[in-house]
Amino acid sequence: MRTLTTLLLLVIGLTVSFNINAQDVYLSAYKKLFASSNDIETISFSEDLKILGVADKKGNVSLIEIESSNILKKIPASGKVIFQEFLDKDKKFIAVRANGQFSTYPLSSFEENKGAQTFPSPLQVTLDPNQIYLTVLEKNNQIEVFDLKAGMTQTRIQSPGDLKNSLFLGFDRFGQQLAAINNIGESFSWEFINQKFLRELKLQSGEYSGSRSVIHSASASRGSDNFVVGLQEVFIPKGGLQAGRQPERRNMLIAYDWTTGQEKKRVALRYRPDGLAMGPTASTLFYYSSDTRNIFVVNLDKGEVNESVAVDERPSSIALSDDGSLLAVGTVSGVIYLYEVVRNNPAEIKITSPAINRNYGEQLVKGAVVTVEGKIDGTDRMAQVLINDEKAELNPDGSFKGTVNLVPGKNRVRVAAQNTQSQVISKDLYLNSEPAQQKSPATDHAKQYNKRIALVIGNADYAATSKLKNTLNDAKAMTNTLKGLGFDVTTIENGNYETIKNAIYAFGDRIQDVDVSLFFYAGHGIEVDGANYLVPVDADIQSHLDVKQKCIPLSGVSNTMEFANDEGLNMIILDACRNNPFPAGKRGGTGLARINAPSGTLIAYATDPGSVASDGDGTNGLYTGELIKQLKISQRIEDIFMHTRNNVEQLSGGKQRPWEEARLKGIFYLK
Numbered sequence: 001m002r003t004l005t006t007l008l009l010l011v012i013g014l015t016v017s018f019n020i021n022a023q024d025v026y027l028s029a030y031k032k033l034f035a036s037s038n039d040i041e042t043i044s045f046s047e048d049l050k051i052l053g054v055a056d057k058k059g060n061v062s063l064i065e066i067e068s069s070n071i072l073k074k075i076p077a078s079g080k081v082i083f084q085e086f087l088d089k090d091k092k093f094i095a096v097r098a099n100g101q102f103s104t105y106p107l108s109s110f111e112e113n114k115g116a117q118t119f120p121s122p123l124q125v126t127l128d129p130n131q132i133y134l135t136v137l138e139k140n141n142q143i144e145v146f147d148l149k150a151g152m153t154q155t156r157i158q159s160p161g162d163l164k165n166s167l168f169l170g171f172d173r174f175g176q177q178l179a180a181i182n183n184i185g186e187s188f189s190w191e192f193i194n195q196k197f198l199r200e201l202k203l204q205s206g207e208y209s210g211s212r213s214v215i216h217s218a219s220a221s222r223g224s225d226n227f228v229v230g231l232q233e234v235f236i237p238k239g240g241l242q243a244g245r246q247p248e249r250r251n252m253l254i255a256y257d258w259t260t261g262q263e264k265k266r267v268a269l270r271y272r273p274d275g276l277a278m279g280p281t282a283s284t285l286f287y288y289s290s291d292t293r294n295i296f297v298v299n300l301d302k303g304e305v306n307e308s309v310a311v312d313e314r315p316s317s318i319a320l321s322d323d324g325s326l327l328a329v330g331t332v333s334g335v336i337y338l339y340e341v342v343r344n345n346p347a348e349i350k351i352t353s354p355a356i357n358r359n360y361g362e363q364l365v366k367g368a369v370v371t372v373e374g375k376i377d378g379t380d381r382m383a384q385v386l387i388n389d390e391k392a393e394l395n396p397d398g399s400f401k402g403t404v405n406l407v408p409g410k411n412r413v414r415v416a417a418q419n420t421q422s423q424v425i426s427k428d429l430y431l432n433s434e435p436a437q438q439k440s441p442a443t444d445h446a447k448q449y450n451k452r453i454a455l456v457i458g459n460a461d462y463a464a465t466s467k468l469k470n471t472l473n474d475a476k477a478m479t480n481t482l483k484g485l486g487f488d489v490t491t492i493e494n495g496n497y498e499t500i501k502n503a504i505y506a507f508g509d510r511i512q513d514v515d516v517s518l519f520f521y522a523g524h525g526i527e528v529d530g531a532n533y534l535v536p537v538d539a540d541i542q543s544h545l546d547v548k549q550k551c552i553p554l555s556g557v558s559n560t561m562e563f564a565n566d567e568g569l570n571m572i573i574l575d576a577c578r579n580n581p582f583p584a585g586k587r588g589g590t591g592l593a594r595i596n597a598p599s600g601t602l603i604a605y606a607t608d609p610g611s612v613a614s615d616g617d618g619t620n621g622l623y624t625g626e627l628i629k630q631l632k633i634s635q636r637i638e639d640i641f642m643h644t645r646n647n648v649e650q651l652s653g654g655k656q657r658p659w660e661e662a663r664l665k666g667i668f669y670l671k
Contacts, residue, residue, distance in 0.1 A: 167182060184214065280563065410665075490507065
C-alpha cells in the first residue's frame with residue numbers, strides 16, 4: 001500500500017544540457033477521483049494527505065479519502081463555497097460560503113457547527129500561516145479579521161482601492177503582511193496586526209505603449225518571498241486596428257518580491273494563465289488555461305515553461321498540497337486528477353540493484369561498499385556512466401555496473417550518464433549504511449556532507465526587559481563548534497526585527513539543495529495562540545498583539561527550510577524557553593508550544609512544552625553547553641540529542657527536560 005506521508009527512498013534527479021545541479025520538476029499521474037457532476041471550484045488537502053476537500057460550482061462539498069477513493073462525507077449545497085481548509089492538525093474542516101455563512105466539521109463525526117457570525121457579501125477568504133485568523137474581504141472593500149479561537153472579530157481594515165473584482169487575498173510566509181490583488185493589477189498591502197497600510201502597486205506588463213493588463217490569476221508560496229500574477233496584456237497592433245483585425249494579446253507570468261513589491265522575473269506564455277499553484281520549490285509553479293487541457297510546469301529561475309500532463313476534460317481549478325508532494329487538478333466534469341510532484345525527471349535511468357525500499361529511513365545497506373547496477377532506457381547513444389564521479393562499466397545494451405564506498409549514515413549516490421552529444425542526465429538514490437563495528441573517520445563524513453549552511457542567532461541585550469546572561473556566549477560557542485564541523489555559518493548577535501527577518505530570507509536563498517541546513521536561536525521565545533515567536537532585542541511587548549507584530553514567527557523559519565532544502569537534513573535548535581518577563585497576553589503561554597516538524601526536519605527544544613530553561617550558572621546555558629559537547633562526538637544525529645537530553649535532565653534534577661520532534665529521511669552523522 002502506498003504511504004502518502006512519505007516519499008520515495010529513491011529520490012530521482014534528471015538534468016538536461018550540462019547543468020547537473022538544476023532542480024527540475026515533473027508530474028507523475030497518481031489517481032483519478034470522481035467528486036461531482038459539476039465544475040470543480042475549490043480543492044484542499046488535509047495536512048496528512050489522507051483526505052481531499054472538494055467543492056463544486058453549486059456549493060456541494062465532498063470529503064474524499066485519497067487512498068481508497070471513498071467519499072467520507074457529502075455536504076449538500078447551501079451557497080457557493082469560496083473557501084475551504086483543514087484546521088487544527090486535521091481535526092476539523094471549515095467551509096465559507098458566498099452568503100457569508102461559515103461552518104466547521106469535526107472529522108471524527110462530520111457534524112456541522114455553524115459559526116455564530118456571518119460575513120456580509122464575502123469575496124475572498126484566507127487564513128494566516130498559524131490558522132488563527134479567518135480573514136475575509138467583503139464587497140464594501142473592507143477586510144474583516146475573525147479570530148477563530150476567540151470566536152469574534154479581531155479588527156477591520158478598510159482598503160484604499162476598489163477590490164470588488166478581487167483575485168487574491170493572502171499572507172506572506174511570516175503571517176505579518178497581508179496583500180489583496182484585483183483583476184486590473186492593483187495590489188494593496190498592510191501590516192496585518194496594526195492595520196498599517198504599506199503600499200499600493202500596479203501590477204502590469206507594460207511592454208507595449210498604451211496596453212492594458214488584465215490579471216487572471218495570482219498565487220503565493222509559504223516557502224518563498226515571491227508572489228506571482230498571471231496576466232494577459234492587450235494592445236493595439238502596429239498600424240492600428242484595421243478591418244477584420246482584433247487587438248493583440250500577450251500572456252505572461254510576473255514574479256514580485258513580497259517585501260518590496262519589485263518585479264523579479266517575467267515569463268512569456270503561450271496560453272492565458274487562469275489558475276496558479278506555487279511549489280514545491282521557491283522557483284516552481286503550475287498553471288492551467290481554460291483554452292487547453294494541458295497542465296504546465298514553470299521554472300521561474302530559468303524562465304522555462306514545460307508542457308507536463310494533459311487531463312481529459314477542461315481544467316477548472318488547481319491546488320498543491322502543503323508539503324508540495326501532490327498536485328490536484330479539478331475539471332468541468334467534476335473529476336479530480338491527482339499527480340505526484342517529483343523533483344527531477346527519472347525517465348531515462350533505471351536502477352535494478354540495490355533493491356528499492358519506498359520508505360525513507362528504512363533502506364539499510366550492510367557493509368561499507370555497495371554495487372550499483374542499472375540500465376539506460378531510450379534511444380540516445382551513451383558515451384559513459386559515472387557513479388559518484390567514478391567511471392562505471394557500460395555495456396552496449398545500456399546496462400551498467402559500478403561500486404560505491406559508503407560512510408555510516410545517509411549516503412547520496414549519483415548516477416550520471418552522458419550521451420555522445422555531451423548531454424547529461426542523472427539519478428540520485430539515498431542509502432543508509434551502518435557498518436557493523438566500524439566507523440569511518442570524521443573526515444570521511446565531512447566529505448560526504450560537504451554542503452553545510454547554518455544561521456546562528458543570539459539575543460541578550462533586550463531594550464524593554466532585563467538582559468540574558470549566556471545567550472551571546474551560546475551563539476559564539478555554537479558558531480565555533482559548527483565551523484569545526486564544516487559549516488558555513490552566519491552569526492547574528494542582538495538582532496532586531498529587520499535584521500533577523502532579512503537574515504532568514506538570505507538563509508533561505510543559500511540553502512537550496514544543500515546537504516545540511518541548521519538554524520540555532522538563543523534568546524527569548526514566546527507562545528501565543530499555539531504559535532511560537534522569536535523575540536528581537538528591539539521588541540517592546542505589552543500584549544499578545546505586540547508579539548504578532550514585533551516578533552518573528554517560528555513557522556516562517558520552518559517553512560523556509562522545508563521548501564528550500566527538501567532532500568537534505570534540516571535542523572532547528574531553540575534554546576529559547578528562558579523565563580519570559582513579557583506580558584504576552586491572556587492567551588500567551590510560558591515556554592514554547594509543540595509543533596509538528598516538517599518532512600526531513602528535526603526541531604530540538606531546550607525544554608518541554610510550556611516549561612522554561614535555565615540560562616546556566618557557567619559560561620553557557622545548560623542546554624547549549626551540553627549540546628556542544630555531544631556535537632563534538634561522532635554519533636548519529638538522534639543520539640546527539642538523546643544524550644544531551646539525558647544529561648540536562650540529570651544536571652537539572654529533572655527540572656529541565658529537553659525534547660525533539662523529528663521527521664528525518666535517513667540516518668545522519670555530522671562527524
